[in-house]
Amino acid sequence: MDVFGSFALILAFICAVYAFGGGIAAIITRHPLLVKSTRQAGIATCCLIFIATFSLEYLFFTDNFSAAYVVSHSNRALATFYKIAALWAGQEGSLLFWSFLLSIYVFSVLIAYRNKNGELMPYVGVILAGVQIFFLTLNNFVASPFKALAVPGASGAMDLVTRADGNGLTPLLQYPEMVIHPPNLYSGYTGFTIPFAFALAALLARYPGEKWIHLTRKWTMIAWCFQTAGILLGAHWAYAVLGWGGYWGWDPVENASLLPWLTGTAFLHSVMMQEKRGMMKVWNVWLVFATFILCITGTFLTRSGIVSSVHAFAQSSIGSWFVGFLIVIFTVCLAAYLKNRDYLKSESQLDAIVSRESSFLFNNLILLVSCVAVLSGTLFPVLSEAVSGSKINVGAPFFNKVNVPIGLFLLFLTGVGPLLAWRRTSLESLKRNFAWPLIVGLVAGVVIFALGCREMYSLICFSLCFFVTTTIVMEFYRGAKVIRVRSNASYLTSAIELTMRNTRRYGGYIVHMGMVLVFVGLAGVAFNQNVQKEMQPGSSIELGKYKLVLQSYDSKPEANYTGLRLNVEVFVDNKPLMMLYPERRIFETNGETGTMVAIYSTLREDLYVVYAGQSPDTKLPVIHAYLNPLVKWIWFGGVIVVFGTLVALMPNRRAVLVLSGAQQPAPEPLVHGMTPSVTYRKGQD
């Protein structure tokens, strides 16, 4: 099967080369046979990569320990669940997994648009094939997952061997989130290739601006949704498994996933400027280029080991391949831009500082500043070594000092932006739209201050969260009221109907609402507490309103590990609440240990209990307990963000105008931003 898989991979490489070279010929000659055959080749490349990936999975499922990659990451006792995930546990397999997910996107794009956008698709096909060629080069020639296991034999040649059992999966990876975090995150990274391909193709083909924006929007939203989910799942995994009580450490690999998210978010907003007013064309094109380049940079940072990280793969020379690819991408983008930039001329100007364009401009500005800051901070050791000879590292204080104010300003814009009018907002409109939100925000701030909160940033954050929530609720309320006039349905039904008629706008508001909840969760960090103590059975520690009593501890052998478990009883007001079981696991195959945190999570706070280890002198267990307020809001907010994106991706429900007899319908009152629609609108906005 491994021969079969590696054969599929090399065939995929050949098809991709044809799709690329033949595709260029197809663009030049416009010969229909060339156009069709290169598209087929592109589809074939994807299918062959699917086959290769399934072959590797097959090797895992059949415990084939003659394949080096399977031996390194699996063993017989490993649960099937984790055998699937072992595919992406190491360098070679995760690169194949990257190709696999990219191929799903490429396949979908080639099939979906096979009879449309004939001017553009040949260019898109060539660009996608080019990207696939790079990753297939790595899959085939640099980091092959199908390497057979061999030892030097007596005659000096390599002898193939088969192990009785493998090494097993690293314990830190034996957690359910291992099965979902990488697929989501990689789907985000690879997904941004599609808008990149369309943007570059449109630039090369001088395709009308509105059309390529329209086409890529859905794909960008899909990639963005996966990226957001991937980042939050990673944070949750770090929180639940590593046992340091936090969820984000500004580690280089974490930052790598955040960078394209920042530019991707900026792009999702600034496209609206191009659609409505034909502005920011150059900016948008470079934003998409930057997002894709940051995705490749992100995976380069993770795999090359140029910056030290707790996540990084072992050091290898694969980094130079990525640097080469980045140089090629940048050169191609720059060349295409310089050649065709007159086609990107702006159609309008910025009119006023109090306008929706202006809020998008500031949104983009601070997202970009954040991106530059995080990128510089992450690469600082490399930069400082090049400049001054000594490697200097910057840590959390740097990243937090810059990003917290940025986050708060972004939160402010989230409330303000949607209520500003295009071009110029009048004073009456400002008063009408912002009176209530401002009042609610200020009152909330005063109340929270009165309740004892003195942390300035958290206070501002909570105020802004109330401010933004009010603006969003008001938007839904106003729109629902209009629909209710006609249909006499409840407010809820009207709000749903409202959303379904303009999914992009109201789905977007739902996403904003989700982000507000995430910010509420983040604001809790300022109030974290923790306590650590050596415990014997019967002793207790107190944290907040909780009292933790260690009842007993035991050791339990399982299939592939031994669990050292603490039985902790939690009391509130001297009444027993529940039992928690923080655990340390010692894995048989490689002797490594893993920490299983016990978390009691409520909306108000998380009680987070870790079996920190044994005291060196007394051998008694040491418990480290944390009280983390509001963390649950982050995960809950993330779910809302994903839900909102799904809503925004749905096609609009058409508004139907019903005439009864000779009665003329009263014209719908003009709700801010919404024009009455008497024509049927096709599908998505």
Add this chain to the structure above:
Amino acid sequence: MKKQAKFAVGISVIVVALACLAWLGYGESKTYYHTIAELESLKGAELSRRMRVGGTVAPGSIHHFTGRVDFVLEGEGKSLPVSYVGSDPLPDTFVDKSQALVEGRPTDGRFVAEVVQAKCASKYEAAPGGTVATSSAATK
């Protein structure tokens, strides 16, 4: 051109404010990185700076005491005795032969570390019943 000026002012204010914050944050958190070999050649003010040092944990050198953990880091043929005095539990990946990164200050021939980070070392295969063989497959 007045509105252009307004935008320019607004943008500059934001960028300058954030640059100032970045500068402050940098000052608060900057940590130099040195190899074990370089430590011997540091002098004066450089020795009292907060720094990070990387190396491999020497097998059998990890000893736990009350309030500190002693071990020896090895790299490029040199060795460095380290005392970890932080309150957080050591990471699960901190075992013999793992690659570790310590952060703190050198004191009296030892290195006093407040933070210890560790990473899985490249795997060596030692399967039951089989001979030991090397593999270049990376882990994690």
